[in-house]
Amino acid sequence: MSVDSGADAGASLYEDQKKIYPATVSGTFRRLKWAILVVGMAIYYLLPFLRWTRAPGQPDQAILLDLPGRRFYFFFVEIWPQEVYYVTGLMIIAAFVLFLMNALAGRIWCGYLCPQTVWTDLYFAVERIFQGERREQMKRDRGPWTFDKIWRKAATHLTWIVIAMLTGGAFVLYFADAPTLLVELFTLQADMTAYVWVAILTSTTYLLAGFTREQVCLYMCPWPRIQAALTDEWALNVSYRVDRGEPRGSLKANKKLRAAGEKAGDCVDCGQCVAACPTGIDIREGLQMGCIQCGLCIDACDAVMRKTGQDIRLIGYDTDINIERRERGEAPVFKFFRARTMVYVVLIAVVASVMAWRLGTRATIGLNVLHDRNPQYVQNSDGSVRNGFTVRLLNKKAERRELALAIAGMPAGTRLETSSPAKTEGGALLLPVDSDQTREVRVLVTAPAGAALPVSQDLTFVLRSPDGEIVNTRDFFKSP
Ligand code: SF4
Ligand code: SF4
Structure with missing residues (x-):
């Protein structure tokens, strides 16, 4: 059975992509876009080389995503995997900033700041350098493949590939000491992962900025749809x-x-x-x-x-x-301060303040506790009950420290022990942890025989640093 209806038979549901040849313009917005492009690219390419003095033994790169070391260094801030909520906070702020920009001036992110726009703009400029202005390009593309056309096309694509490789190359510099990795990349001594990532980013940059261009904005990016729902008549x-x-x-x-x-x-x-x-x-x-x-x-x-x-x-x-x-002959009015923009400003301020407060008051020690799953408890022959825990201690300071681990909430006579080398002091275990490191220890909590404990008793682990900082983690003690 055929579903074709005569005239439409064989017609494609999809329109062929027509290449766009934007004409060169000059003026306020073009200059603004050039300025943003130069500043944005300078930041992207140079930032990995910016140094930042930290404690001995720590990396001196201002921005570093140290995946093997499981740390994120951002100037004076050092984020541990346990503190990934700071990254979540940054993403929430970024989303609200985007909403605010949209409420004030529509898709200015898309027009000026989005990497897709910035790199496509640069690729257009390269195209113009080698292939001339809009009319010249259109005429050449319609014409036969002459030597002139071939070398101009080849030079364009070669330059695009170099830009794409620099883009991918700069990206991996954020994940290791930039000057060292740069030398390793050129002398073919870098890790294979680095080359794979450079290759992925080179090909995506070349493809997205060189070929798919506005198609990314029209069909691939969700932001136009989202912003259409967020905008209002005052934007x-x-x-x-x-x-x-x-x-x-x-x-x-x-x-x-x-x-x-x-x-x-x-x-x-x-x-x-x-x-x-x-x-x-x-x-x-x-x-x-x-x-x-x-x-x-x-x-x-x-x-x-x-x-x-x-x-x-x-x-x-x-x-x-x-x-x-x-249209009604009335004078235009602009309203930047309105409920929508104010709500975004307040939300940005609240999230930023909470993050700043958390950063300013965060402890330099940390504690994670994992109760043994099987068995959850052991009853000893003397009637006492023992629970096992895996405890991870965090020392976020750039010096080795002895951290005191204790428990609270258990009846008198409860013992806290470990098989790791540790001193004891007033019922607490004194556990040394190297600078800027974590340490995992197995601990056993034993309640004395005859202690009237429920099946599940709340138990608090307390960690104290030599400077007097205290962090707590709640868990439970299981009994028969
Ligand atoms: S005069 Fe009309 S067609 Fe020409 S640039 Fe302005 S809006 Fe466009
Ligand atoms: S994308 Fe929009 S703002 Fe940019 S040139 Fe086209 S119509 Fe104008």
Whole structure:
């Protein structure tokens, strides 16, 4: 049985991807994008080489994700695996910052800061260097494969691959001592994992920035859908001023209309805004999912407006409210301080404050306790009951310390013992832990015979540092 309906037979459900050749523009937003690109890339490539003085024996790299050592160094902060909630906190702050940016000025993240946009912009620039401007590129792509076309294409792709390799190369420098790893990478002495990651990032950068480009924003990235649900009528978005631009027409036609006393728009229908758009959309058709809010059409249109002697910002950052107000002949209003933005600011401040407070007051010792699962208790021949625990002690200071482990909540006569070498002091075990290290010990808690204990008794492990810091962990003591 066929489901084809005559004329549609053989037609594809999917439109072929058309290559976009964005025209070069100059202006405020282009300059801003260049500045962000240069600063952003400088930070990305140079940050791994920034040094930070720490205690002897600790790495001196300012930002280091030390996976073998299970530490994350961020300037003066050292995060242990047990403190991964700081990373969660950072991600929550990043999400709220993104929401706030969206509430203030739409997809500015997409247009200016997203790595996909930044690297694609750089790849466009490389394309222009070797293959010329938009028209030249389009003409060459339609033409036959001449020597001129081949060497220009080859130079473009070679440069793209070098940029992609530098991108992947810089990424792995965040995971080891950067100067050492850099030398190892070039002398082929680095670990195979490093080469694998460089290869993965090289290929993804080359593919995403060189080929899929705006397709990533249109089809792969979830943010356009999310932001569409989060935006409101007060958010600034790149918009075409319909009230001023329409009816559009050539400069000559518009002049004639005006001379005849009829309404004529400022848009001369030159198509420069569409030609400049890296996602190939026509902003005059209204706000669209494909618009990444990069502002390049504003620069393109401003140049046309200047050339034709008209006011600039026929396309500009505007709000839905103002578009409606202008249509009614009312003056535009901007409202940056509103409930939505204030809620985001408060949430960012709260999460940041909690994190800062936790960081400022966090203990330099830590304690994790794991009760034996099987058997949960052992009854000795003298009637006493014994429970076994695996205890991990954390010493986050850059000096070896003797930590005192004790228990609380158990009846008098309960003993705390370990098979590891340890001194005792007032019922506590004194366990030395090396600087910036963890130590695992097996401990046994034995309740005396005749102690009237329930089946499960709350028990607290207490760890004390020589400086007087105390941390507690609650567990339970099992009895028959
Ligand atoms: S319509 Fe304008 S702001 Fe939107 S993506 Fe295209 S050039 Fe950028
Ligand atoms: S660049 Fe400006 S004048 Fe030209 S088509 Fe676009 S909106 Fe109209």
